[in-house]
Amino acid sequence: MSATIAMPPFDAPLRASPLALSREDQHWVEQTRDAMSVEAQIAQLFVLSARHDNAAENDGLLAHAPGGIHRFPTRNLDAAWGAARHAIERSDVPLILSGDIEGGMISYPFTTAIPNQMGIAACDDLALSTDLAAIVGRESRALGYNWSFTPVVDINRAFRNAVVGTRSYGSDPERILAQARAYVRALQAQGVAACVKHWPGDGLDDRDQHLVTSVNDMDMAEWRATFGNIFGTLVDDGVMTIMSAHIALPAYIREELPDAGARAFEPASVSRLLNLKLLRGELGFQGLIVSDATIMGGLTSWMARTEAVPAVIENGCDVFLFSRNPAEDMALMLQGLREGRLSEQRLHEAVTRFLSLKAKLGLHRMTLDERIAPLEQVRETLRQSDHLDQAARAAASSVTLIKDRDAQLPIAPDRHKRVVIIADEGSSFFSGAPERDFTPLRAGLERRGFIVRSFDSDAIPTPDDADLILYLIGQEATPAHSHIFLDFARLHGSPRNGMIQFNREIPTLLVSFGQPYYLYDAPNFSTYINAYASLPDVQTALVERLTGDAPFTGVSPVDAFCGKEQLTW
Template sequence: MSPVIPVPYSQLSPSAGPLALSPEDMAWVENTRDAMSVEAQIAQLFVLSARHDSIEENAELLAHAPGGLHRFPTRDLDTAWAATRDALERAEIPLILSGDIEGGTISYPFTTAIPNQMGIAACDDLSLSADLAAIVGRESRALGYNWSFTPVVDINRAFRNAVVGTRSYGSDPDRILAQARTYVRALQAQGVAACAKHWPGDGLDDRDQHLVTSVNDMNMGEWRATFGRIFGTLVDDGVMTIMSAHIALPAYIREKLAQAGAQAFEPASVSRLLNQQLLREELGFAGLIVSDATVMGGLTSWMARAEAVPAVIENGCDVFLFSRDPAEDMRFMLQGLRESRLSEQRLHDAVTRFLSFKAKLGLHRMTLDERIAPLSQVRDTLRRPEHLNRATRACATSITLVKNRDALLPITPDRHKRIVIIADEGSSFFSGAPDRDFTPLRAGLESRGFTIRDFDPEAMPTPADADLILYLIGQEATPSLGHIFLDFAKLHASPRNGMIQFNREIPTLLVSFGQPYYLYDAPNFATYINAYASLPDVQTALVERLTGDEPFTGVSPVDAFCGREQLTW
């Protein structure tokens, strides 16, 4: 194999951009890279998934010498801290730690719980958004994170899309951009790299790229005015990383290749045109490109694994995210290199860029205690009173009254004493997500004089024994769900019961603790609230608003009526 001719870093990125390094730091990058075998360079491109925060899992994953670990929330701080210290100590080359730190219910329980992105957008307060991002940055750094795969900058236009929804800032590109810029600045100021996702833009296709290659069907005029402006502005602002997704942008491919055929629907994660020409050359991005998770159906249904593994790096990504079999995938990468499906130059450039990213974060200069402090210091950083106060304010501010046609609200014990709750237990794809628990809401209502009973399909509520039916429903956006809808058969305990509706006989209130579009499945319900997440602070604040103690202040980041007049009546 012929040696790679080193390329000056300035030629890897026309402008030094967000990974600009001092001569000393660049020397560390070059010396580290050049001392690595080809196999070690390949391994360095992998970020593997850790689900258990255990020393045993570390040993298994770090035997492959990856460049990073991606951590999902677990439940115990002591265990998470010990596992992080262990992982950082084991790695010969500084290990980067990443996470999907998106807020909502997918957070460590020992950190400050903030709303998800849609809940933050509903607060409509950029100063508060900046404070929340700074809290995320401080607490994430305390836990050893260097890289958050946020913000999501997708445009939530397809209301049946189950994976964008509450993970997005909504449907308005201007709102999305303002929130994303605020977030990136505040997060990166805390020493945690941001990652704008999902390039080239999700939210128009109601399908989920975790399951199938989805399509951004904008023409290039609209794309450049929306997603192009969002990503381009964040590039100019200095966002350090962008995630290339398993999403096609056929208009751009056909702009370059008029007879593209099936190639027009190639996922961005393996598209040289989208990554190199559109993102790097046209938008001028000089930071790091990471693939979306390579185990997702949007990629695995497009290419055989042996072809896809080298194609991800060859076509512009610098980091290969996740693997069900790291040893096999690393062999596929090496095989691709030997067969010239992965060029030596692309391997060289990707390793250089990933090491430069680590150097820009200063990982090579940090002691273990600087990467993650002793446990007592970490504990003191988490859930500080000022953090909790800001988060509580955001949870309360976000709650949005969408529809109150019959002036049901506020509810009072003299008119609505007997409440029947019909609740959806919810679910989440994310490891470590807590089970849904409506105890704070129930306790708050009972303390105000309401009596609560759960729905019993053997004793259906009637006007004689129920004054209010309270639906507690809603699924936060989560991968691999396919589609979202209000499943009355499940809520009412059978398909036959699902046909029974109570809203014309008994006052009925529908509250979503997730996606904002459930009114589509209950268009004749007179009262509807979006709370975006079932966090305890959200539930407590909701009770205050249901009973009129506090006003509703949330500003809907989307059209909760789904563009349909029927839903407004």
Template sequence: MTECELNDPVTIDPLALAPEDRAWVEATLDTLSVEGKVGQLFALSSIGDDLAEISRHCALGVGGIHRFPGHDLKAAWEATRAAIQGSRIPPLISGDIEGGTVSQAFATAVPNQMGLAACADEDLSRRISAIVLREARRQGFNWTFSPVVDINRNFRNPVVGTRSYGSDMATILREAGIMTEVLQAGGIATCAKHWPGDGIDDRDQHLVTSVNGLSMDAWHASFGEIYRTMFAKGVMSVMSAHIALPAAFPADAGAGRFVPASVSKRLNLELLRGELGFKGLIVSDATPMGGLTGWQERAEAVPAVIENGCDMFLFSPDPGGDYRHMMDGLRRGALSEQRLEDAVRMILTLKARLGLHRMALDEWVPPLEEGTTRLSTPESEAVAAEANARAITLVKDTQDLLPLDPARHRRVVLLAEEGWNFISGALPRSLDVFCEDMRQAGFDLRMYDAETPPAPEDTDLVVYLIGQEATASLSHIYLDWTALHGGARKAMKRFSREIPTLMISLGQPYYLYDAPDVRTYINGYSALPSVQSALVERLLGKAPFTGVSPVDPFCGEEQLRY
């Protein structure tokens, strides 16, 4: 691709409207007061299924409500319908539909993005996307903050990891393109994130303003190409993150080179819209995040998000206070009337593009069938189980440990870390399925006891089982040997030269970096129950390992290969 081609703007308009829909947008815009327009700028979170919270959001006249439903389908159904019925203008109902243990308790537990990429099967990806579409539409979603199109280059980045499709651009574009095509054809807008690109820094923008440190040539050849390709595929929205791209600014700009994209005119209006030609909606990343709150005081940041190119303002620790900050910013000129008008027009345009203004309530959120407790079907569960199983990747077995045999490896000591997830409403985390299946297979499985550590005379196999997927506020990825072994001095002990040792990650794919002595290592990408069952089958040799790693699990270190 030539430099000219890299810089040619994409001309596709993903939000192009028929004349009658455009007329609805303009007529609706004309009916809104200034206060009503300001309300439309906000997409606020709904934690659990709190009807009082939803009522407060609707009273502000917000443009969107982001749902973190709880584990009860009826309560979730009622809350979403309340959000729609309580809104004068049809709201955008968004969600973080990324799979893995972020999946909802009453929906099909599909792989996370990295697990799906490890299957390396376009048809399977389409079938998974079709399941996501059907179940998300039934819950009333019309907007998903996915796909994640970040490039997972820095293996120490804690928040990209399993939420990404990996480090290979072709894989990212294939998988993100499939998801966008399937979901948008079915009426759910997708959102490419996190502009201008995460996965280069090893820090988390939830905690600090992180930095994409690529040169502009390198950025155009990587993230720039990814976003241009997504625009050509018609992605309807982009999430502007609290990530800096200093190479886009003059060398003498000082601290200004490290402005978060979410409040950067240069990155949103000039680069994203101007140079790359994006014509869809730009939403900020969550505004309570440290990458924004550490950059600018709240009263300045709130209007700056919209003035500098975002069309929607995501989340708030104090919705009423942020609404007042936005109104005050408009009065004192920190937010221009033109940017307010342009942003609200874009929000209404996305709603019209999705046909929300023509949608009856029962079409939007179908009636809840009597006795229904789950959205999933046996067919969707079977497809998800197939994908979760096929993703499991044998990274190495240089000691020829596999397959396991209860006769040779009967006495097993398990050191387990279940992990946790930042997302409200995520599935409970447990490694119980693995433990039960191992016992059913004939293994004498006991949990590690720091006071009586395993020894060759009482242990045939040591298994480390780590369940931590990528999530916000982890800070760093590493094996916490002190926690695993029960003390700082015990952390120094290694069993692998005296007892056969197996390490399994049901989450982040990079733990070999902290365990170079481990000679048999497996990545499963998530701790979903179907992954755990399929893992035991493969450990016993009853099914082959088929996963293809979407990243370098050896972290560029030859030492880890042996």
């Protein structure tokens, strides 16, 4: 059978395929696919997740012969290198390694730490964005990655949404598109496939698709002018993959099926209309579609697992992402094929397309050392001085002064010597994320002559013993948190203490190292800063700007006042 991938049964504009292959590479795809049993073809559609760098986990995943392994950040370079090399070496069909390489605090500690997407957007410098994406590409390739589930192109409009936030380039579709185009081009130039997410577009619903099927409630005129333009332009630019999420687009379903009823709210990950008619048909996308994680509540609450597993592939996705029980899910896929809920045509198309992605990346031609170099060579590639310089420049440029109503800045030891820090410890859903540590910020203040102490709920600060209250708060975008808010009860040690506010008695600064909307919960605070991530370089840059040693240059990618006049005063 030919390696040519069948077109969907919808009219589609002609687009060059980002997975177009030479005749030799097509032959490899055909030979590899046709030599596989049906069971092996089904296994090839799965990307399983790894959270530990050990042989036991690797061997357990490789026993299923998946098409790919998604690796989450861990702490030790030697172990990470060894696990990646072990997985690549033991796979008969070239194994693709993927990751959510989004920046911020969910990064390997032995790579160059760059700001998250919102921090990058706040720099408002596309040349710098391009340089950062190239760094991500070079260092990711050194660690064996071939596929990054980035960039996020969601429009950050629902300010209570906990999962979009700092993963987004902001609320302006034009800025989002410009940043995403720069990122995709630079990343793919380094041999790493980009993946635009989350189709058909998140950020309007304040709910989280990790927990529930969320809804993009735009009408189709607005959708086509915003998300349609973003995805369509990136398709034209040659992005190789797109992630189909557990997000509904009811306006489109009803445009096609006026009496759709509940089906209007089906998640894109199992929607033939959204994946094949809208994305492939109307936008002309010929690359690979990967589902979002199939263990998420937005899918599991919509459809029983028996139905969902084959439905993901049958309705347009080419890759099935994550599984709590790979053997069981692969059996459900086979059962769906035998019972006619997964067609042979869609299985054929999906396997062909995933193998074509691997061939386009050249994985079948690479030696082990070309896939992931010897350890010392990898070590030399990571954290090079020019990489670190660019990252530090971005961290400094990102810090954004949102509000300074009473001109409290800059702070100085002669006026604000005794500083009380009220810090949010933060947490992360992502495997491998480090615990938050504000040592760089505290040390920077102390070197400049400030006396810094931590808040003590049993000894509430007063104007007699404190000259400045410094709130260090903020959560980077985090799945499964439902909603974001400033939890004064937790910050102040008890619900009763949570009712105490210091800002009218003691000069108070509120700094977010995560989501940009916390002023909503502290509207009367006079000074508010968004720093987007608590990276050490960001903390160092923040101290320089608090003390007037450097100017604030960040440009807010969102309306940090949440459309509320009250917050501006």
